Amino acid sequence: MESVRFNFPAPEIDQSVDELRKEVRAFLDEERRSGGFVPVTDCWCAGVDPAFSRKLGRQGWIGVTWPRQYGGRELSALHRYVITEELLVAGAPVHAHWIADRQSGPLILATGTEDMKRNILPRIAAGECFVALGLSEPESGSDLASVRTRAHRVEGGWEITGTKLWSSGAQHCQYMTVLARTGERDPNRRHEGLTQFLVPLDSPGVTVRGIRDMSGVEHFNESHFEKVFVPDDAVLGQVGEGWKQITSELALERSGPERFLSTFVALERALQQGAAAMTGHQAAVVGSIIARIRALRAMSLGVAALLGQGHSPEVEAALVKDLGTRLEQDIIERLREFWPVRMKQGYGDELQYLLSDSLLRQPSFTLRGGTNEVLKGIIARGMGLR
Amino acid sequence: MGFDMEQTDQLILDTAHRLFTDQCGADVVNGAERGEAPERLRQAILDAGLTLAWVPEAAGGVGGSLALGLNLIRQAAGFALPVPLADALVANLLLAESGLAVTERWAALAFDGDELPVLLQGEVNGVVAAAAGAPEAAVLVVPVTEKGVVKIATFAPSTIEMEHQESLAGEARTRVILKSAIPGQLSGPVDGMTADGLKQFCALVRACQIAGALEKIGELTVGYVKERQQFGRPLGKFQAVQHKVADIAGESALAGAAVEQAVRRVSAHPEPFSGDSDIFLPLATAKVVASEAAGKVTRDAHQAHGAMGFSFEYPLQQYSRRVWSWREEFGSEFYWSERLGMAVAAEISALGAGEVAGCAWDAVSR
Numbered sequence: 001m002e003s004v005r006f007n008f009p010a011p012e013i014d015q016s017v018d019e020l021r022k023e024v025r026a027f028l029d030e031e032r033r034s035g036g037f038v039p040v041t042d043c044w045c046a047g048v049d050p051a052f053s054r055k056l057g058r059q060g061w062i063g064v065t066w067p068r069q070y071g072g073r074e075l076s077a078l079h080r081y082v083i084t085e086e087l088l089v090a091g092a093p094v095h096a097h098w099i100a101d102r103q104s105g106p107l108i109l110a111t112g113t114e115d116m117k118r119n120i121l122p123r124i125a126a127g128e129c130f131v132a133l134g135l136s137e138p139e140s141g142s143d144l145a146s147v148r149t150r151a152h153r154v155e156g157g158w159e160i161t162g163t164k165l166w167s168s169g170a171q172h173c174q175y176m177t178v179l180a181r182t183g184e185r186d187p188n189r190r191h192e193g194l195t196q197f198l199v200p201l202d203s204p205g206v207t208v209r210g211i212r213d214m215s216g217v218e219h220f221n222e223s224h225f226e227k228v229f230v231p232d233d234a235v236l237g238q239v240g241e242g243w244k245q246i247t248s249e250l251a252l253e254r255s256g257p258e259r260f261l262s263t264f265v266a267l268e269r270a271l272q273q274g275a276a277a278m279t280g281h282q283a284a285v286v287g288s289i290i291a292r293i294r295a296l297r298a299m300s301l302g303v304a305a306l307l308g309q310g311h312s313p314e315v316e317a318a319l320v321k322d323l324g325t326r327l328e329q330d331i332i333e334r335l336r337e338f339w340p341v342r343m344k345q346g347y348g349d350e351l352q353y354l355l356s357d358s359l360l361r362q363p364s365f366t367l368r369g370g371t372n373e374v375l376k377g378i379i380a381r382g383m384g385l386r
Numbered sequence: 387m388g389f390d391m392e393q394t395d396q397l398i399l400d401t402a403h404r405l406f407t408d409q410c411g412a413d414v415v416n417g418a419e420r421g422e423a424p425e426r427l428r429q430a431i432l433d434a435g436l437t438l439a440w441v442p443e444a445a446g447g448v449g450g451s452l453a454l455g456l457n458l459i460r461q462a463a464g465f466a467l468p469v470p471l472a473d474a475l476v477a478n479l480l481l482a483e484s485g486l487a488v489t490e491r492w493a494a495l496a497f498d499g500d501e502l503p504v505l506l507q508g509e510v511n512g513v514v515a516a517a518a519g520a521p522e523a524a525v526l527v528v529p530v531t532e533k534g535v536v537k538i539a540t541f542a543p544s545t546i547e548m549e550h551q552e553s554l555a556g557e558a559r560t561r562v563i564l565k566s567a568i569p570g571q572l573s574g575p576v577d578g579m580t581a582d583g584l585k586q587f588c589a590l591v592r593a594c595q596i597a598g599a600l601e602k603i604g605e606l607t608v609g610y611v612k613e614r615q616q617f618g619r620p621l622g623k624f625q626a627v628q629h630k631v632a633d634i635a636g637e638s639a640l641a642g643a644a645v646e647q648a649v650r651r652v653s654a655h656p657e658p659f660s661g662d663s664d665i666f667l668p669l670a671t672a673k674v675v676a677s678e679a680a681g682k683v684t685r686d687a688h689q690a691h692g693a694m695g696f697s698f699e700y701p702l703q704q705y706s707r708r709v710w711s712w713r714e715e716f717g718s719e720f721y722w723s724e725r726l727g728m729a730v731a732a733e734i735s736a737l738g739a740g741e742v743a744g745c746a747w748d749a750v751s752r
Contacts, residue, residue: 005601006635008643010650021751089747264747271746275734283727284720286746291674291719291726293750294667295644302643316639323636379635380628383608 006316008302009309011078020075021082027059028090039091039269039350041358042262045168045368046217047093050130056087056094057127062101066109071122077308081301085257091265091354095219096172100124102256103249104131104177108198111237111245116198120175132170134178134199134223135246138163142374144179145190145243149225151180151197157231158182160197163224168368170208170221176201178225179242194242197234204228215360216344248312253369255303255317260296260324262365263331266354270335273351285334289327296324315382318375325365325372332358395454398439402458405430406465412701418468419556428469428522432490436471440479441488447478453653455479456594460645463598466704470494470519470557472591477519477527483659484538484573494523494543496562499585499716503539505532509566510539516715520560521550528564529584536579539569555707576659583661586669589716590648593669593676596712597645599705600638600676600683606702607634607687610694621690630686637679641672648672666729667752670722677713677722684709 031037036055040047056062061083066072084102087094105124108116123129140146149162160180170176176199183193201208205228211220237245267289274282300320306313332341332355341355366372380386409427418424431437439455441447448454459472470492477493496517503512510530520526526541541564549561608631611622621627648668652658655665684706688695695702713719726749734745 006639006642008639008646010647085751264750268746271730271734275731275745278728278731280724280728283731284724285727286730287670287723287725287727288674288678288719290730290746290749291644291671291723292640292678294671295640295647295675297750298643298647299639315635319636319639322632323640373629376629376632377625379632380622383631383635385608385611385622385628385631 006319007306008299008316009305011081011301011305011308013078017076017078017082020079021086024061024083024086028086028092031055031092032090037091037093039265039354040093041091041265041354042361042365043091043265044088044094044098044258044262045364046095046215046219046357046361047091048095048169048172048219049093050096050127050172052093053097053127053130055127056097057125060125062097062127063105063121063125066105066121066125070109070117071125077304078301081257081304085261085297088257088261089264089268095169096130097124097127098258099133099168100129100131100173103133103253104175107177107196107236107245107249111196111241112198113233115233120198129175130169130173131198132167132173132176132201132221132223134164134167134176136164136166138165142371144246145194147179147181147194149178149180151182151195154229157229157234158197160199160225160228160230163222165220165222166211167221167223168219170201170223171210171218173201175199176223177236179246182239182242191243193240195239196236196242196245197230198236199225199228199230199234203230213361214363215357217361247314250370251307251312251314251317254321254375255300255307255313257297257300259321260293260300260327262325262328263358263362264293266335266351266358267331269351269354270339274338282338285337289331289334292327296320296327300324315379318370318378318382321369322372322375322379328365329362332362391451395450395457398448398450398454399457399461401434402436403461405434405436406462406467410465410467412466412704415466415468415701415704416698424468427467428492431469431471432492437474437478437492438488438490440475441482445482445488446490447482447488451653452658453649456590456649456653459591460594460598463595463708464602466599466602466701466708468556470522472595473518476588476591477525480527480529480538480576481540483579484576486538486540486571486573489525491524492519492522494519494526494560495588496520496526496528496560497584497588499588502529502531502536502581503564505530505537505539505572508572509568510564511566512564514562514564516551516553516559517548517562518557518559520548520562521558525570526562528562528569529579529581531581535575536581536584537575538571538573540571541567542570553711555704555711557708557711578657579659580661583657583659585716586661586666587652587659589673589722590645590652590669592712592715593641593645593648593672596676596680596709597638597641599709599712600634600641600679603683603687603702603705603709604631604634604638606705607631607690610691614692614694627690630690634683634686634690637682641676641679644668644672644675663729664752667726667749670726670729673717673722674719674726677719680709680713 064075151158182195205226210218438447439450443449473495477495498516547563651668
């Protein structure tokens with residue numbers, strides 16, 4: 001009989017983790033009080049402030065798990081986890097460096113050239129260098145293996161032509177990791193012949209155009225590459241390894257606290273307003289949300305622990321993202337009962353603003369990084385159904 | 387040391403697993419409800435000492451950790467055990483914790499989370515609406531209160547007025563009516579135990595049972611949709627069915643993670659029956675999440691099973707009815723959600739609005 005029991009081990013929390021949490025909390029409290037930032041919902045996607053990212057870099061809170069020689073601090077994945085969750089619940093504007101810290105940095109560390117590691121990683125860790133993801137295309141969304149962007153071999157390197165869509169924050173980034181087809185398309189081996197390149201966005205032939213989303217933010221981009229030349233050492237890892245790299249990146253991407261805490265800042269503010277006169281019914285709604293977040297966090301920390309032990313908990317990570325992103329949406333739907341969401345700017349009321357902005361942003365939660373339908377497919381495969 | 391303990395725990399769990407596999411097939415479970423008492427199973431459980439997992443070795447028990455017993459309870463629920471092992475474990479734990487003599491036969495737990503019977507001048511008065519394990523018990527174990535202090539009392543079942551009923555799942559639930567009843571044994575005050583702390587612990591016991599049963603429901607569903615063919619292919623090849631199975635896996639995993647965290651916290655706590663706020667948060671979380679999952683998982687599992695899952699013969703219903711019953715006992719998701727929400731609101735109010743930003747977060751990350 002197929003086992004459906006999952007293992008979510010407890011993380012090893014030592015004193016240094018707790019101390020780091022206190023340090024980050026104190027810093028964020030002070031920054032908020034002094035106007036260093038205004039809390040925003042979905043801050044890891046909608047809160048862009050390169051100056052704030054540099055401040056975090058100066059604190060030493062970006063790339064903390066990386067080797068010291070590349071600007072890191074060789075701390076544990078749990079240290080990074082604590083930093084990221086404290087930033088998320090504070091609603092701090094962290095989007096500029098988020099992708100590079102979470103995914104591009106580790107990718108470069110695993111597959112990049114020594115030159116890349118020495119030149120780029122320390123700048124990422126300093127909060128000065130940002131990286132965008134070049135995965136989706138106009139004709140390629142959930143079916144990522146169908147990308148049409150092509151890289152041709154030329155003298156001394158590669159020439160890339162194609163269009164990448166929905167790349168978050170690309171207008172603030174110095175680099176994009178671009179997934180391109182380098183081999184012939186074989187319908188029977190669709191995942192072969194794909195390669196990732198690290199492309200400087202100031203290369204000749206690159207144009208980046210912002211796309212306004214329904215919440216009014218212009219963080220999406222359409223990036224066009226017209227015969228863009230990159231040298232041989234822009235290839236990440238080996239030619240043809242792109243798919244393997246992306247699937248292992250996605251495990252990191254799918255189980256982090258940003259998959260259930262994107263709207264937490266609105267819940268926190270609602271509780272501050274409502275705590276003093278809370279009815280039993282309100283408490284039951286709030287309590288049920290808090291219980292679910294606690295349970296998701298236990299799962300998410302369990303996945304982090306598994307990753308730390310060298311496992312690849314692909315199904316567990318997909319479960320966290322499927323449940324967590326739906327919860328982010330549910331939080332707003334359930335708070336509406338007590339705090340109706342009507343005005344876009346909330347008449348200047350902070351809670352109303354956080355709620356309305358959450359509502360306008362929530363369709364993206366269950367789409368980005370792989371739709372929930374794709375995730376359910378991964379889970380079903382894990383159960384032996386595909 | 388820790389490793390040795392883990393090894394011993396695993397050995398006991400493996401032994402129990404073999405015992406349940408051999409002696410608690412679906413026929414035994416259904417048979418018990420048709421009036422065929424599972425005598426062999428009951429005796430095998432007693433012989434293996436499983437009801438004594440939480441009794442110290444010095445008192446003739448296994449001396450197992452809280453984690454061992456809770457994992458045993460979760461595992462047993464995966465077999466729909468038609469025997470009140472979980473409740474007997476708790477009853478014996480109360481006897482051992484309070485220094486009373488432990489029985490090697492079945493002990494009933496006359497506690498359902500509501501108000502405790504009152505002890506006054508050596509006599510106990512009160513009603514326990516839903517005691518568990520009473521019909522086969524050699525002794526009734528009753529937490530009572532004397533001037534707000536919890537003590538444990540025992541009674542010979544033959545001396546007490548009882549009305550036997552059954553839960554949704556056919557498990558014995560008995561109204562125990564104590565009228566000026568004189569205990570056979572009476573403990574002194576139990577250190578670090580409150581009525582609410584005991585209720586929280588029992589809520590975790592039910593949450594562990596739900597988690598164990600939900601895993602089994604998931605296994606049954608995956609097995610069924612792989613086997614059952616319609617429109618020329620297995621049901622599991624249909625995307626709509628796959629998504630139901632993914633939802634079952636998600637809710638079941640969430641309940642499992644919440645329960646495991648609560649088990650870790652309560653096992654590490656010096657006063658696990660005190661209702662201390664450090665254990666209240668994980669315990670309430672576990673019961674809320676497990677009870678919510680019970681409804682969602684059974685709905686999806688029955689939908690995937692079609693009419694077969696609705697039949698008495700097919701085992702799914704034994705698990706569905708159990709989780710529907712367990713989710714209500716010792717506080718439903720609605721009850722614990724409200725308490726959880728009120729506890730967080732009280733902390734925020736105590737600090738003053740706007741003073742500290744991260745109060746709800748503190749309740750999540752603690």
